[in-house]
Amino acid sequence: MVLQDQKFPASADVLGRFERIADNGAIADELGTLLGRAPLFSDFTREDVKSLSEYMGVYRADVGETIIREGDVGDFMLLIVRGEVDILKQGVHREQQHMTTVGAGTTIGEMSMIDGEPRFASCRTTQATTFGVLTRDNMAKIILEQPQLGAKILVKLVTMLSARLRQTSAKLMRYMEGIIS
Amino acid sequence: MVLQDQKFPASADVLGRFERIADNGAIADELGTLLGRAPLFSDFTREDVKSLSEYMGVYRADVGETIIREGDVGDFMLLIVRGEVDILKQGVHREQQHMTTVGAGTTIGEMSMIDGEPRFASCRTTQATTFGVLTRDNMAKIILEQPQLGAKILVKLVTMLSARLRQTSAKLMRYMEGIIS
Numbered sequence: 001m002v003l004q005d006q007k008f009p010a011s012a013d014v015l016g017r018f019e020r021i022a023d024n025g026a027i028a029d030e031l032g033t034l035l036g037r038a039p040l041f042s043d044f045t046r047e048d049v050k051s052l053s054e055y056m057g058v059y060r061a062d063v064g065e066t067i068i069r070e071g072d073v074g075d076f077m078l079l080i081v082r083g084e085v086d087i088l089k090q091g092v093h094r095e096q097q098h099m100t101t102v103g104a105g106t107t108i109g110e111m112s113m114i115d116g117e118p119r120f121a122s123c124r125t126t127q128a129t130t131f132g133v134l135t136r137d138n139m140a141k142i143i144l145e146q147p148q149l150g151a152k153i154l155v156k157l158v159t160m161l162s163a164r165l166r167q168t169s170a171k172l173m174r175y176m177e178g179i180i181s
Numbered sequence: 182m183v184l185q186d187q188k189f190p191a192s193a194d195v196l197g198r199f200e201r202i203a204d205n206g207a208i209a210d211e212l213g214t215l216l217g218r219a220p221l222f223s224d225f226t227r228e229d230v231k232s233l234s235e236y237m238g239v240y241r242a243d244v245g246e247t248i249i250r251e252g253d254v255g256d257f258m259l260l261i262v263r264g265e266v267d268i269l270k271q272g273v274h275r276e277q278q279h280m281t282t283v284g285a286g287t288t289i290g291e292m293s294m295i296d297g298e299p300r301f302a303s304c305r306t307t308q309a310t311t312f313g314v315l316t317r318d319n320m321a322k323i324i325l326e327q328p329q330l331g332a333k334i335l336v337k338l339v340t341m342l343s344a345r346l347r348q349t350s351a352k353l354m355r356y357m358e359g360i361i362s
Contacts, residue, residue: 092358111343114336120347143336147328154335155295155324161342162292166301168349175356177273 014074015133018059018067028053030081031132038105040079040156051149055138061125068109068123076135077113080106083129089121101126110157113139195253196314199240209234211262212313219286221260221337232330236319242306249290249304256317258294261287264310270302282307291338294320 021027028050034041035049044052058081061067068074070090084103088096099121102108112119113136143150202208209231215222216230225233239262242248249255251271265284269277280302283289293300294317324331 089354091354110339111346114339115343117343117347120350143329143332147332148324151324151328151331151335154332154339157339158291158295158335158342161339161346162296162298165292165342165346165349166298168346168353169301172349172353172356173270173272175353 014072015057015059015076018061018065021058021060024053027056027058027132030058030130031056031079034079034081034105038079038107039160040105040107040153042156043152048149048152051146052134052142052153055134055142057133059131059133061129061131063125063127063129065125065129066122067125067129067131068119068121070119070122072119073116074109074112074119075116075137076133077110078108078123079132079134080104080108081130081132083131084126085123085129086126087121087123096122107157107160110160114157195255196238196240196248196257199242199246199248202239202241205234208237208239208313211239211311212237212260215260215262215286219260219288220341221286221288221334223337224333229330229333232327233315233323233334236315236323238314240312240314242310242312244306244308244310246306246310247303248306248310248312249300249302251300251303253300254297255290255293255300256297257314258291259289259304260313260315261285261289262311262313264312265307266304266310267307268302268304277303288338288341291341295338 021030031041031049031053032046035044035046041049056079061083067078067085070088080103082104084101085106085108086101087099087108089099091097108123109119111117113134116136139150139153142153202211212222212230212234213227216225216227222230237260242264248259248266251269261284263285265282266287266289267282268280268289270280272278289304290300292298294315297317320331320334323334
């Protein structure tokens with residue numbers, strides 16, 4: 001196994017309070033709406049999305065729900081299908097700082113999905129939101145059962161993390177040089 | 182050796198000026214010294230390293246050589262086998278700022294290897310340095326020909342980028358909150 005499983009509790013507890021779409025065809029349809037929109041799917045065919053839908057759950061949350069909580073152990077990532085989510089991080093005085101707002105097509109929580117470290121920030125819905133969930137266990141299954149699809153997903157994750165790391169590092173450099181203060 | 186040369190087209194003109202180890206067995210031996218030391222290899226078996234060595238070149242650079250130049254297009258990553266490298270980034274006034282120094286086991290340039298964006302920083306040897314090179318083309322070949330090994334490498338890259346992104350974001354947060362200035 002490439003990804004160590006059994007290391008972290010199943011995600012079901014955290015997600016149990018959200019309405020879940022159980023039908024595979026419906027999941028594929030929901031995810032299919034992101035083709036051409038979600039960076040994760042930028043090289044995906046409809047077939048890829050159909051294969052992936054067998055490994056993903058789709059959930060619906062109301063407005064004002066916290067779907068990921070900073071500091072929690074989390075072993076899944078989210079893909080927002082519809083709706084909008086605030087990304088919040090606790091400041092030094094434990095107040096919630098608004099970092100950004102993201103919508104359909106955005107992937108959240110992929111770092112913890114892969115490395116099992118605590119959640120870096122919280123995510124709260126600003127409207128009714130539909131999201132796909134990919135757990136670490138299922139990512140490991142994809143790699144084993146459909147390695148080409150697994151590699152496609154992993155390459156996308158590396159690309160997205162690289163882009164974010166470049167942006168964050170560039171911003172940090174500007175702070176360090178005193179251009180922003 | 183023929184297989185090696187087919188799999189490792191001396192792609193990077195940039196690397197042409199460094200002494201290259203051409204023998205596959207020697208490459209595997211060099212990379213093997215990193216087992217148990219390099220984060221990239223943390224789940225690797227000796228067999229994995231042997232497979233990977235067929236897709237990697239190993240080079241030697243003298244002290245004071247720039248092996249990656251900020252802003253260049255680059256389609257390969259480095260794995261330092263022996264030696265030490267300064268990571269330098271141009272400041273606003275175009276002066277070289279020293280960011281960090283890294284040694285054996287460290288992976289460099291994986292962002293450009295995957296996403297093809299210009300190099301974010303420069304790398305200059307502070308002593309005679311031996312390094313492995315994995316090009317994007319060969320990463321693609323590994324994914325096709327040895328998908329499990331490909332997934333293993335990609336999972337490591339995601340994990341390493343996640344860790345760096347967490348560190349960089351946390352540091353940025355501290356600057357933004359005025360704790361460091």
